[in-house]
Amino acid sequence: MPTLSQACHTLLLTAGLAAASVAGAAPAKESKNVSDDPYAWLEDVTGERSLTWVKQHNAKSEAELTTTPQFKQLESDIRAILDSDAKIPGVEKIGDYYYNFWKDKQHERGLWRRTTLAEYRKDKPQWETVIDLDALNKTEGENWVWHGADCLKPKLQGEKPARCLIALSRGGADADVTREFDLTTKTWLKDGFFRPEAKGGLQWIDRDTVYVFTDFGKDASGAGSMTSSGYPRIVKEWKRATPLADAKPVYEGQPTDMYIAASHDHTKGFERDFVSRTLAFYNDELYLRGGDGKLIKIDAPNSASKSVHKQWLLLELREPYGAAGQTYAAGSLIATKFDDFMAGKRAFTTLFAPSDSTSLAGFSWTQNHLVLNVLDDVKNRLSVLTPGEGEWPRSEFTGAPTFGTLGVAAVDADDSDAVWLTATDYLTPTTLSLAQIGKRPEVLKTMPAFFDGTGNVIEQHFATSKDGTRVPYFLVRRKDLKLDGKAPTLLYGYGGFEISLTPAYSGSVGKGWLEKGGVYAVANIRGGGEYGPRWHQAALKANRHKAYEDFAAVAQDLVARKITSKEHLGIQGGSNGGLLTGNMLTQYPDLFGAVVVQVPLLDMKRYSHLLAGASWMAEYGDPDTADWEFIRTFSPYHLFNAQRDYPPVIFMTSTRDDRVHPGHARKMAAKMLEAGKDVRYYENIEGGHGGSANNAQAAHMSALAFTFLWNELSE
Template sequence: MTAERLEAAPHAPAPPTPLDPGRPDPFAWLEDVEGDAALDWVRARNEHAHATVGAAPGFAETEAAVREVLDSDERIPDVSRVGDHLYNFWRDAEHERGLWRRTTLDSYRTDAPRWETVLDLDALAAAEGESWVWHGATLLRPTPEQLAAGEPWRRALVDLSPGGSDADVTREFDLVDKRFVPASEGGFERDTARADGRTGAKGGLAWADEDTVYVFTDFGPGTTTPSGYPRIAKLWRRGTPLEEAVVVYEGTDADMYISARRSRTPGFERDVVSRSIAFYRSETYLVEDVGMAGQRLVKVDVPESAEVGFHREWLLVELRDEWEIAADEATGRAARRHAAGSLLAAPVDAFLAGSRDLAVLFSPTPSTSLVGATWTRHHLVVNVLDDVKNAVHVLTPPADAAPGAPWTRSELPLGGGLLTVGVRAVDPVDGDDVWVTTTGYLTPSTLGLATVAGPGAGPGAGPGAGPGAPEPLKAAPAYFDADGMVAEQHFATSDDGTRVPYFVVGREDLVRRADPSVEGTAPTLLYGYGGFEIPLLPGYSGTVGRAWLARGGVYVVANIRGGGEYGPAWHQAALREKRHKAYEDFAAVARDLVARGITTPAHLGAQGGSNGGLLAGNMLTQYPELFGAVVVQVPLLDMKRYSHLLAGASWVAEYGDPDTDDWEFVRTFSPYHLFDGRRSSPPVLFTTSTKDDRVHPGHARKLAALMLASGGSGHDVTYYENVEGGHGGAANNAQAAHMAALAWTFLRERLA
């Protein structure tokens, strides 16, 4: 069957006018993920993509350049300390699926660390005939008594995904013998065979002790939420059938996700149940009298929109909304109001007993927001954004853990400028060391090791010492020549007067135009996301550099509303009925680039993935005059159906419920329903994955088919669907390089 015939099969072409959601969807058949007709259509479109973009000049060169970066042995191995070892997961040209490996800190400090292979995923995939993709591992910390007796870290729970889907399996792994522990020997296995014939389920296992795990998964019909996530958490003892696991918590049919875990910090062991009611609403319970005979749950009384965390004797509360604590005449407590975006702390026992004397560790300003926090043994390292630039503070709690007592503050000496700084504890139980990463658009990433207990001091220096400068450990190479290039931050003005920051990177003569009144013709790519309170921060990308910047392109990242660059308020400014604000912000940045003389609409491209794919889809349908090409990756596009497809029901808090009166505003940003075949559109590339079980591939399939049926050759539509890879789009470096080359070549062809 030819590509032309498949554009309309098995239904007649849709009319060129926008779709009427009250009538049957002419492309609903493309929602059948692995149906014969749908996959025939996919194969035909993939052939078209390879015959056009894949055959264009420079495609093979771009693919090779990207693959070289992804496979480079000079990348910084990201490590996690486990006992005396540093563990790393690594993919390269020789190990397509990847190696789980380990070394020592002393060896890691050298230019050529000696790595010991723990698990070879390529060998496992070949032996089992399954396209396993690494989803991570959780290791069981031995007890202090076991460590004192010299017992090694032995037990791990390894998560593996077939083809890269969110659904996965969990198997117990022996770190000493370097083998999986089969169920016949009492090993824990979570290996659900689903009704559709696929392996795996969304959920997981979490260690309680060496013979007990928490399990939250698909236990059968009625045990998952509308989003496909676990609704029940159980306690499962080694050597017993899963059917005998004891229910710890059962959520409602309307909940989003239920999970449980145990914090094993010696002397502060806690069992915690997390109930995700919706994306921004949750409840946290402490489990008392844990055992197979039953338990009692104690709710942590904070706002449902808040996030909580525990460390030793401390409770942290991060607020998404304002929290007003009423006065209490019995205790003499005055009323207090804590701003949205604040980070608060209180002793756990005092809080559970009713005290609401919370220390304010961070309170936002109009330009600042909390981007992260990590505990070491004695300190809390807080990472703050100020106009999307990092500052890192070290906070030390009072020694007596008194409610409301002040914490001391110091600064971690780190570089400034347009660099992103990441800080992560090496071992929050036993030490005060942190991994420190720095990266910028034109600055290759570096990794250092810092002790926040004091300059030159080891983790035992105690809580009173100040932080020290990081010890350099690793530096990534420069994958492209950045001489003559600049990275700058600018601000555009959105329709309602809001200042929207964005970063622009490229050759100085292209970015800093001497005469903005003269139109620039630099091919420029504008990237955005704008959702789920996720900030976009500066970072080095060898692939962007090689495939775009080094070839005369300008790269722009827009920090639009909906993201987390200015905390919860920035995110909430584009929620639900205010979604259009995010798109107005992105369009404002596009116009500002033209006003600065950097580019013109004909040379300006837009790109986004997932929620950013919804953004790109709205640029395609609502602002086509601003762009010369659009790349839409693993997108949401049919906002009438999204809540019924895979994990879509979990995002109603972000977008609204299209099955209610919310549809009146949801339809205003549903690209599938906004597309008008009578209106010209910029060239578009859609990419997705058959194995994406988070955002349904039907979104991309249906809009591509609608555009093709509505305009035929009048719309420049390219579509490519990878057969595996999950929501990330690719399961290995070869697939990732191929997908990237398609996008970069498409943009270069359409914008240059």
């Protein structure tokens, strides 16, 4: 069972502020410096003046970029890729059925549907529609976007699960509602569990009881129920057919915490309840909830990722950990029996220990095994461990592909040793296989080629950063590329929150860039997770500049290899990657010919006061303290110099982004435009932090970015 804190980390800038308005984005909190900001009015997300400004600049960008036949063709091509019926429908096993959420041209908001494994093996399975989101929107006059389903597991083998908790978001915002759905009748329960719009969730305990963590409003003393990051601060136990106001408090965190939640482990014979207190990213506490309701802390390091599966406790370490006379290295995965640990015993078995070139990309339990996924110089390797006393027996994963990025997920960890195995790279369409541990995988689905990549090749190179660190990056180029420095080249990066960038097939990148003859590069800079915690921690807070030095080094290496030159080199990044490209724009303007900045953080003085920003202070620091002295060195909004020349730039965001405030992009664009710089701006009205709420919007925004880059870099 993954812990709730792990889920928060996986979502990355995902969980955020509870909606304070129907618009889904809360007004910005005041801070002492906002009155000094002439563009602060653009933080009013849905204000008339702000939206008038947005529409005005959207129109200018549209007029420049969208009127040509080439744009319309590219948008159409990308839309066709996104809508394609030939995409692989990923499935989740619930009872006897395999469920999939699917969007295409006829179903813009999507279908939640199901089939059997026998049907799924076919080229064209027969699907049974469970929820038609477009039809629901039409009936209810809403603009719901799918946020997922949590279905109550059957207690008896073969028993069909009857109830699910469905999360729906208005327009793609992070704030959502949770409604109860009957899988047997395929109807919404009128008197079922319902969580009003906020950021938070419901988790099943049993058929008539859930954990609820959400915005409960203010108590009698006037205290709110959300953290300063805007996440749930209180978790309660809620009985069916009782008012939410009567739900029983389970745990209350501090206002300065990040996220409080709870879950029930339904594993037969190992039923347990857990409460998760996340103080900050990679800083959490996990509690076992006893039958009497008392909480017992699992006394493992806050920095460790803690997970419990059956009788085992696993710790994924981000700092060295000393126990029973041994010290385990940061980046290790260690295991012990859960009951022994709770009884005070601290003897662990090392399941993975990092080397200079390896890190743990993830792990997945099956009924009898644990599959490890390891990155070795950003290339995946799989192995199988069998739990037992002492050293766990280890073997290679039978039949695992030797190319590209590999992903492993259990089909049903309680009842099977089967896993879903995906394989992909930049030029090879994704394949999905069904693999029984110890047997060769059965290829079930293969994504078609959405672009002609036959003339291209994938390479891995290493650049040398300012402090001598070797920084890997991937390069996709034509085999016959002339090394004359003239190739239009797009460099992508992220570099934060221990997220690794590994090769993946993208029809949009292929159609919008590679097929035109462009070169595509992806930088594995510090701040990411490519080499485990050490790679991430090397670029935290005062060391943030190292991520930007790494990215600059990759850009310079591309030029040194005569792949491209400044005039033909463009960059792109979103969210934390938008902060990256914002810093490259302001700190290294002489390296690039065009910059795409998407759903970005840019005003690092205000970021912790805007929406979910306070939750990221473990990554960047607290700008309201002495930390500002180093934060100001990577705040693009403050680094901008009206007297300096900058490359052409487009800022792209979403009005409905209630995670990273659209004010970041708005204010930066306004400041640069007033100074007469070469700036474009586009804000999608829907879409949340992902930027788009349906395939049409996603295709339009991708075509805008690629068209802008090609116009600037191919001349």
